[in-house]
Amino acid sequence: MSPAPFPLGPPPYPLGAPLVRREGREKVTGTARYAAEHTPPGCAYAWPVPATVARGRVTAVDTAAALALPGVCAVLTHENALRLGEADDPTLSLLQDDRVPHRGWYVALAVADSLEAARAAADAVRVGYAPEPHDVLLTTGHPRMYEPGTANGGHPGTRERGDFETAFAAAPFIVDATYTVPPLHNHPMEPHASTARWTDGHLTVHDSSQGATKVCEDLAALFRIDAREVTVVSEHVGGGFGSKGTPRPQVVLAAMAAHHTGRPVKLSLPRREMPAAVGHRAPTVQRVRLGAGADGVLTALSHEIATHTSTVKEFVEQAAVPARVMYTSPNSRTVHRVVPLDVPTPSWMRAPGEAPGMYALESAMDELAVALDIDPVDLRIRNEPDTEPDSDRAFSSRHLVGALREGAERFGWQSRDPRPAVRRQGDLLLGTGVAAATYPVLIAPSAAEAHAAADGSYRIRINATDIGTGARTVLAQVAAAALAVPEDLIRIEIGSSDLPPAMLAGGSAGTASWGWAVHRAGMELRARLRDHVGPLPADGLTAAADTRQEVAAGSPYARHSFGATFAEVQVDTVTGEVRARRLLGVYAAGRILNSRTARSQFIGGMTMGLGMALMEGSGLDPVFGDFAERDLASYHVPACADVPRIEAYWLDEEDPHLNPMGSKGIGEIGIVGTAAALANAVRHATGVRLRDLPLTPDKVL
């Protein structure tokens, strides 16, 4: 590997150092302001009215009782709401017509002097419906199921290589198994919230968003104004996991209500309405077929997934995509099928595609290991490709084998007895499992500005977003390395659409995309400072950079992060409860830029994978046409007591084909292998293969 090309900062070298989050004190002392914590003078409060039928038309909205309540200033409906312009996302076309495409679709919005009055008014709105028959159940043989041309992320819906059917029929060892993942919900701690106000034709919103640039553009299109007349601020964001990656109803509704009433308006979505309003991970039914010789080398691989989307918009969970990256097989088929149902529109949830897809593929690899009596770590190593199977491109770097070996070593895998159901502790059965992980390296153009002030301090401006990851801190580290100055001299300004436009905090691409622009601006400023003679002018020196050209140039390499996840579980034979005892991940994700915040991203992802494996999931009630589990009392996410000994490590991977920092993304890969590692451990513990997540006691018993 060639040495990394990036500049070294002054000692202590800032890249990789475990600096604490710059805004940590503000957050833990409660002084950090989130979107709903801004209360401009005269602020009104909004509360939405969701549809109570799963499909049909609104025939009448009676707002008289609501408007008669004290403190109520308006009720917006499709009859009196502002006509919006075109946005590229039809889920934002709110209160524009009488159509109800799914239960929970917003049909009215109450606005009042207080939150309590707004809520009472929303309850008092009487909506009449002409319901139509609805269909919310995903079945693989659904008559309206089709093969989409592309899956989410622009991936081809179907890929074929060689002749899968013939090779599978001829294979001496096969696996043919179907796995299901239910709908999953993002449920960030901070609900989707906005505070909006219009001042002399200028719209300013504080929005809980993963990227204010896109929110700004969409609001400008919807309200038919110039993007310069819109300011979107997302200063602090309490998580998103993809659900805040695009503008959501709250920001449009708050801006509409503020426009309608002439007052600032605040709207925070009720937790129980979020599943229907902010996207979800679509359920998948995944059939994986593997064929191999006695040596364990794959000769046939097929991954076919069926999923749902809404009637509003096509979103296809790209769960068969990781099978195009992971293992060599001369004959392969990867197919997506989707059916539009009368359900809320699915969207991104942490590692869309990879998280559910790798659950199925890595479970099937474990089944193959059992069938062949080959160690599952070894089986994966035997199927390590030389080039990316889908494209035959060289990998920029691929250290899956290294991650598996180091993980096995750290976990103590070598002493594992492969026999199932033989480790007993009283009523408990114990087992261990392993799974691989992958996530693509994504990058998007971003612009940044670096400024040197006359007093010797520096400032970086870029519309990056901190969704809890520590974006400010790592960008200060990147800037310090480029400028060769101590990081504490650098002020970081992020979280506003008035700043130079940048990638959203998503696709595990934030730090790479922003960092590249910050690096370039920093290097440019450093060069100008070097050439400058005499004291700086009173207004300092500024350099700007954007990465449009570099990003458009692309790369001839297949670029992905890899990882290996190991898990130990206990299964209670009396209650059926599965508990994780130990989770250990080793990741190969390029250069790690801040070991403290990176570790917290890895273990956060692994924790979410633990939830996916053991407790998270909702069902669509066929009668009501709605998610049955809509709050945190019924949709269970891991609490601290559920999270066992959890360890994340990484390999020092030097990859010169990425960006000037040499980083890959780390936000999503932690979730990817975790569910399969846990499910494989449950099989090892019990001898029973369960293929429907989550592995709740009712299924285990």
Ligand code: MOS
């Ligand atoms: Mo992530 S699902 O790209 O925010």
